[in-house]
Amino acid sequence: MFDLSTLTLAKLIRDREVSVKEAVCGYIDEIERTNNKYNAFITLAKERALERVEIIQAKIDSGEDLSLLCGVPIAIKDNISTAGLKTTCASKMLSDYVPVYNATVVDKLEQAGMIVIGKLNMDEFAMGGSSETGIFGVTHNPFDETRVAGGSSGGSAAAVAGKQIPLSLGSDTGGSIRQPCAFCGTTGIKPTYGAVSRYGLLAYASSLDQIGPIANNINDCAALFSLISGGDIKDSTCVSEKSFAFSENNEERMEGIRVGLPRNYFTSGIDSGVKEAVMSAVKEFEAAGAAIIEFEMPLLEYMVPAYYIIACAEASSNLSRYDGLKYGYRSADAKTLSEVYLKSRSEGFGLEVKRRIMLGSFVLSSGYYDAYYKKALQTRALLKDAYNRLFTQFDVIISPVAPTTAYKIGENIDDPMKMYMGDIYTVSVNLAGLPAAALPCGFDGDGLPVGFQLIGDAFSEEKLIRIARIYQNRTNYHNTTISAGRK
Amino acid sequence: MKWETVVGLEVHAELSTKSKIFCACTTEFGGEPNSHVCPVCSGMPGTLPKLNRRVVEYAVRTGLALGGKITVNSKFDRKNYFYPDLPKAYQVSQLYAPICRDAGMEIEVNGNKKVIGIREIHMEEDAGKLIHDARNNRTQMDFNRCGVPLIEIVSEPDFRSGEEVLAYLEKLRETLLYLGVCDCKMQEGSLRADVNLSVRREGEELGTRTEMKNLNSFKAIGRAIEYETERQIKILEWGGKVTQETRRWDDDKGESFGMRSKENAQDYRYFPEPDLLPLYIDDEWLQRIKDSIPELAHGKRERYQRDFGISEKEALVLTEHKNISDLFEAVSAKSGEPLEAAHLLTGEIMYLMNNANITPEFLAVDAGKLSVLINLVISGKINRNAYKETLAAVFDADVDPDEYIAKQGLKMVSDTNIVGDAVKAVLAENTEALADYRSGKEKAFGFLVGQVMKKLGGTGNPELVRKALKDSLSV
Ligand SMILES: [Zn+2]
Numbered sequence: 001m002f003d004l005s006t007l008t009l010a011k012l013i014r015d016r017e018v019s020v021k022e023a024v025c026g027y028i029d030e031i032e033r034t035n036n037k038y039n040a041f042i043t044l045a046k047e048r049a050l051e052r053v054e055i056i057q058a059k060i061d062s063g064e065d066l067s068l069l070c071g072v073p074i075a076i077k078d079n080i081s082t083a084g085l086k087t088t089c090a091s092k093m094l095s096d097y098v099p100v101y102n103a104t105v106v107d108k109l110e111q112a113g114m115i116v117i118g119k120l121n122m123d124e125f126a127m128g129g130s131s132e133t134g135i136f137g138v139t140h141n142p143f144d145e146t147r148v149a150g151g152s153s154g155g156s157a158a159a160v161a162g163k164q165i166p167l168s169l170g171s172d173t174g175g176s177i178r179q180p181c182a183f184c185g186t187t188g189i190k191p192t193y194g195a196v197s198r199y200g201l202l203a204y205a206s207s208l209d210q211i212g213p214i215a216n217n218i219n220d221c222a223a224l225f226s227l228i229s230g231g232d233i234k235d236s237t238c239v240s241e242k243s244f245a246f247s248e249n250n251e252e253r254m255e256g257i258r259v260g261l262p263r264n265y266f267t268s269g270i271d272s273g274v275k276e277a278v279m280s281a282v283k284e285f286e287a288a289g290a291a292i293i294e295f296e297m298p299l300l301e302y303m304v305p306a307y308y309i310i311a312c313a314e315a316s317s318n319l320s321r322y323d324g325l326k327y328g329y330r331s332a333d334a335k336t337l338s339e340v341y342l343k344s345r346s347e348g349f350g351l352e353v354k355r356r357i358m359l360g361s362f363v364l365s366s367g368y369y370d371a372y373y374k375k376a377l378q379t380r381a382l383l384k385d386a387y388n389r390l391f392t393q394f395d396v397i398i399s400p401v402a403p404t405t406a407y408k409i410g411e412n413i414d415d416p417m418k419m420y421m422g423d424i425y426t427v428s429v430n431l432a433g434l435p436a437a438a439l440p441c442g443f444d445g446d447g448l449p450v451g452f453q454l455i456g457d458a459f460s461e462e463k464l465i466r467i468a469r470i471y472q473n474r475t476n477y478h479n480t481t482i483s484a485g486r487k
Numbered sequence: 488m489k490w491e492t493v494v495g496l497e498v499h500a501e502l503s504t505k506s507k508i509f510c511a512c513t514t515e516f517g518g519e520p521n522s523h524v525c526p527v528c529s530g531m532p533g534t535l536p537k538l539n540r541r542v543v544e545y546a547v548r549t550g551l552a553l554g555g556k557i558t559v560n561s562k563f564d565r566k567n568y569f570y571p572d573l574p575k576a577y578q579v580s581q582l583y584a585p586i587c588r589d590a591g592m593e594i595e596v597n598g599n600k601k602v603i604g605i606r607e608i609h610m611e612e613d614a615g616k617l618i619h620d621a622r623n624n625r626t627q628m629d630f631n632r633c634g635v636p637l638i639e640i641v642s643e644p645d646f647r648s649g650e651e652v653l654a655y656l657e658k659l660r661e662t663l664l665y666l667g668v669c670d671c672k673m674q675e676g677s678l679r680a681d682v683n684l685s686v687r688r689e690g691e692e693l694g695t696r697t698e699m700k701n702l703n704s705f706k707a708i709g710r711a712i713e714y715e716t717e718r719q720i721k722i723l724e725w726g727g728k729v730t731q732e733t734r735r736w737d738d739d740k741g742e743s744f745g746m747r748s749k750e751n752a753q754d755y756r757y758f759p760e761p762d763l764l765p766l767y768i769d770d771e772w773l774q775r776i777k778d779s780i781p782e783l784a785h786g787k788r789e790r791y792q793r794d795f796g797i798s799e800k801e802a803l804v805l806t807e808h809k810n811i812s813d814l815f816e817a818v819s820a821k822s823g824e825p826l827e828a829a830h831l832l833t834g835e836i837m838y839l840m841n842n843a844n845i846t847p848e849f850l851a852v853d854a855g856k857l858s859v860l861i862n863l864v865i866s867g868k869i870n871r872n873a874y875k876e877t878l879a880a881v882f883d884a885d886v887d888p889d890e891y892i893a894k895q896g897l898k899m900v901s902d903t904n905i906v907g908d909a910v911k912a913v914l915a916e917n918t919e920a921l922a923d924y925r926s927g928k929e930k931a932f933g934f935l936v937g938q939v940m941k942k943l944g945g946t947g948n949p950e951l952v953r954k955a956l957k958d959s960l961s962v
Contacts, residue, residue, distance in 0.1 A: 081533040101526045200533040207761035320576030364756035
């Protein structure tokens with residue numbers, strides 16, 4: 001079961017060759033067996049899952065066709081609201097917070113007959129790239145447990161890589177789905193901004209956040225994406241009119257596909273192992289008949305600063321509601337109103353979160369707004385224009401996901417600048433609101449997975465997924481299990 | 488040199504849409520604390536706003552009625568500050584592209600007309616309320632008002648006196664009521680005004696201003712302006728400096744107190760609200776809103792005079808408050824007697840309202856019953872006395888006019904025999920008055936008419952009574 005593709009498992013469940021209970025309990029057992037190694041799960045919702053198992057099995061038995069992933073278990077990043085199930089953002093601030101409502105994506109999954117079996121570890125409030133900053137501890141990379149799983153959706157990628165769950169949801173604000181996917185050898189999609197409802201996603205940076213699927217291959221990702229995408233009246237920024245229509249294809253050729261290769265992404269600051277693996281993927285595209293066109297990506301040095309200014313500005317406002325009054329952590333020795341605010345927030349938030357709130361408050365404050373925030377918005381507009389022009393020339397752009405493979409736990413935790421520069425290849429996608437898929441493309445000298453990303457024009461997920469699928473039809477990196485990957 | 492007061496106003500009007508600005512909760516006033524809330528308006532993590540288009544329509548309607556320029560590419564911004572009544576710790580408002588700019592309103596004070604500039608009108612969400620429980624010294628939060636839509640109407644500093652401010656507020660209230668966008672109940676906080684005031688020697692530069700809050704009635708606004716003007720003049724005449732600050736008006740004490748000064752003023756860190764798309768108002772939508780603007784007071788005033796032949800004075804009274812003109816229009820339509828309806832509302836009803844101390848916004852009389860009464864008096868079924876009496880009963884106790892008239896025996900007596908008998912009896916009983924009349928005292932006739940009416944329980948047909956009396960006396 002654990003080595004099957006999710007779509008195959010789903011078919012067995014639909015054909016009643018595997019019961020929903022077998023699937024769900026099999027994975028729950030696996031989580032209980034391995035979670036002390038990976039620490040990918042914050043909450044395991046065993047009872048809730050088992051209740052749902054009965055309901056869904058009855059529907060399947062009565063011949064109801066709920067969806068192509070009906071009966072399949074799934075786990076959700078812990079910044080996505082689940083009614084009655086703790087949603088912590090891996091923060092002391094929300095360590096006991098139980099939402100009263102479901103995120104739209106959770107409603108959609110449950111309507112599709114999927115079973116939510118737990119909530120996944122992450123960087124606190126999705127701020128980080130290593131899943132080391134949450135209060136529930138570090139998530140370990142299943143390929144090498146001394147290394148990070150990436151972040152901020154580290155739990156979402158590690159759980160899939162570690163076969164604790166066939167599918168998961170993550171969120172991507174500046175690379176938070178793609179980078180852990182690259183670090184853990186999984187496949188993930190960061191959808192176009194507005195393709196998936198954000199209602200119920202505990203916001204980090206509202207204009208950048210998107211929820212997306214993580215799986216072991218692009219087909220499973222695409223199937224999950226088809227369930228969560230589409231408009232939502234509760235989210236005005238979710239503008240896509242219809243959901244993605246899933247279909248499979250067995251093509252292996254890419255004649256006529258124009259692939260842009262940003263030359264300057266490979267000149268400095270990138271590990272040789274990463275560079276080699278990504279270039280081998282480029283070769284594969286060429287061999288499949290795609291036209292590879294090199295170009296110079298503009299604005300490279302402005303991407304990370306613009307991203308951090310905008311993301312932190314929005315975060316400083318989004319996280320203000322955690323004030324110790326209505327829910328969440330309240331400092332025990334606060335006596336006055338201002339002490340409630342000050343102490344609850346000082347004690348309830350971790351270092352990185354506080355750093356970003358302070359940075360964000362600073363760039364929005366009067367006298368600095370024009371110098372920082374406004375400039376960042378201008379950069380963002382220029383970047384959007386640049387991508388618009390590029391997509392008149394290319395169908396997709398191929399790029400590394402991160403300059404390195406998974407680093408050692410604790411290695412970068414005290415060096416925020418180094419951490420931030422790790423986002424160099426991913427943040428422009430969020431700033432421009434584009435879709436991107438992260439796919440495994442080999443291993444570095446230490447046997448650690450390397451990923452690359454395909455970036456598409458807005459709402460071109462169909463094309464993006466088709467091209468990714470051709471790549472995976474021709475390669476086998478996505479099927480490499482943990483043990484085989486390691487030297 | 489004379490001192491001059493310079494005032495600018497920020498008026499907050501709660502829009503009377505059915506649901507809140509960003510969720511489906513009701514905007515109804517009151518209710519059990521926290522009974523009109525949902526995850527969105529209580530700011531639960533992960534929720535998102537969804538703009539109520541009706542709010543935009545009401546704001547645009549107001550902007551157009553006040554002659555403003557509508558911003559067709561408008562957007563929302565976040566105003567960030569911490570306070571327990573603000574569950575998201577930011578208020579969604581409009582700073583960079585308010586829905587309307589450059590509006591204005593003409594006012595008239597002591598016969599002098601003047602236009603007050605309105606710099607902008609913007610949309611925003613209201614905050615909740617803190618309820619202090621003195622018994623256990625706790626403050627509790629009620630989020631019912633959170634997310635109730637507001638427009639803020641920001642004037643230029645064009646006022647030079649409290650009278651001008653009050654004239655403006657009266658007219659603004661009238662306009663909002665006629666537009667149907669706000670119920671303007673100051674006691675319930677649906678209309679609130681902050682006063683920005685400074686003083687200067689005539690012709691000099693603007694002085695340092697203060698902002699006064701917590702003004703809960705027009706009367707309080709008038710008093711507060713007077714108080715603040717004197718306070719600032721006193722400071723300046725003693726060689727002091729006015730501090731730029733926010734002051735809280737205490738209407739019971741009749742004075743204001745400094746709350747926070749400019750030095751510790753908040754930095755609201757405004758930035759564009761990323762959870763809402765920019766708001767675009769296309770031509771078609773704008774036209775539909777234009778078409779939805781109802782007839783305003785001055786239009787009604789002219790129409791009443793033109794179409795119904797109502798006097799200017801009465802037309803003015805009828806249109807002073809939308810509740811009155813609504814009632815007038817309903818009664819005239821139902822009774823088919825606009826002139827009589829106008830007399831009724833500007834006369835007897837005003838009198839009853841004054842006696843009962845009821846202001847127009849709380850007037851609730853059944854238009855159907857009033858028109859029944861009008862038809863009864865005009866068709867001669869009841870006389871004016873009975874009309875007034877029944878009217879008072881309808882006004883006070885909402886009685887059914889027909890039932891009341893029957894029960895009280897108020898139907899007009901037009902039977903010549905009954906009237907004749909009454910005349911006979913009165914003449915027999917009042918020989919003195921009779922003698923007076925005969926000796927040429929015309930006044931005695933009136934007295935005798937009164938006596939006959941009294942005999943008939945006030946229900947006699949007055950013409951018939953006069954005629955019968957005259958006839959008897961001339962015999
Ligand atoms: Zn609500």
